[in-house]
Amino acid sequence: MKLLKPTLEMIMEGFFNEPVKYFSPASCLSQYIEVYWLGYNTCQEFHKVEPDGVVDIVVSTSKTVKVFCFGTATQVALAPLELGARYFGIRFRPGQTRHFFPMNVSHLTNGSVSMNEDFFKNLASLGSIENHNNVISQANHLLTAALMRQGHTHNKLDNLINYIIHQPSIQVRKLVEQEYVTQRTARRWFNEHIGISPKKFQSIIRINQIKDYLSSYNINSLSQLAYSSGFVDQSHLNKEFKHYFGVTPKAFKRLLINN
Template sequence: MLKDSVYDRVSEIHSEQPWFVLGAARDFLLYHSDIPEISHFYSFEADPYTEQVLAIPDGCVDILFDCDECRPTAKVCGTTLEATNAEFIHNHRYFGVRFAPGLTPDFLQASANELIEHQLNLLDVAPIASIIFEQIIRCSVFADQVAIFEKFYANQCARKSSKLTLFAVNEIFVHKGNIQIQDLAESTGCSTRTIQRQFLADMGMSPKAFSRIIRCQSAVYDLNHSKNVTFADLAFDLGFSDQSHFLREFKKLVSVTPLDYLHRVKQEAYVARLRYF
């Protein structure tokens, strides 16, 4: 049923949190992991002059370490379903691990549904992570923090989903979120009700909600990294019925219109802020 491994597909999905990048005091550090279940690692210092930093839907689970010397913390952050205040503390340095869209590390003692739109204390849901928590918060070098987590995760794995859900996720990736549940039903021979039920059990959200997130992320990536993208072409490529529908949907999930977003990204030199390791 599953033609390609879902882990092969996730490398093609660009998981973006643009307001994190624009809310960094200086450079936003990035490291794309060779571990297929991990999208990337990131690190930044929160800008004292940015009043609010938003998290947008990305379908990912993040583990976020606040490396403050006095009160360090670590949170497990499930994906949001709309733009939400990320609650960063000014001048604090953060180290983050973003898992690939749709994947959940199995060492977390929390269901997929418990993670959606929630932030949980890492040590409450993963006591096994206490050792790396101490090591990471005491470390000030991004590359060393990455190495600490990768060594820990070498003995871990992603939570297993059903073959039906894996197929659905793969198809959503392939179509950049532009797919209907009826199409999944025709491809699998399963009823829409069965697909809905199994997907919700494995992912904590409906196929429609996950498709919406992936379609939004595809739009954000193109706006961030394409020089000559037009809203009309983008709306067409992502299967929106018309440009106005795309504009409304984008604003719901990202909090601003595509035009406002594009102006902000260019003004703040978004790509220039990124530092790859």
């Protein structure tokens, strides 16, 4: 699956007094978990959340340790932060939380909730570990144990997710028919395990890939980028990009240059 870390790094920049550190999960977890991140000494009262298509678990440590589960975002929003706190994040790959805890994540879309179930209580122990290498080691241990308890079978949902990530401009209807499932079943799977419909997921993945591309390359023609990404024209790209990020691609590129 395509790694979304470049987008995550951009989002996390400026919210901590120290550079945020990123860590790869254990190899047995890499197909389910994209990245761990660790930020020390928050300097802002709010954190910018952008549409991403994934679910995150965040362990915050200040006077107390709290574990939050953040659902898939479909719009830009601000999430509160505690000043001076430490935050440890687990970014799951799309649809993969189901292999660690049995939860319908649809009620988390565009929101978060403090978690108290046994699995999350175990993760709270990460908040009391000082050394970051030990934090990662214990996270790998806890998540591997949870994966073994839940079990995993690659299924048609994973196939659909992979198809959309690698071919975000293809029609969802064709992908669903290719897997011999109904549109209704596909919507139920996506809503339960990602929190949004297949079409919305495809839209968010495609627009994030365009954002990553704008961040990494010098684009001479936005109209050509729009066409190659499956948009009818640049106007449609501008409209969708602004819907998700609040600015047009051109304005976004200008912000990158100025910063």
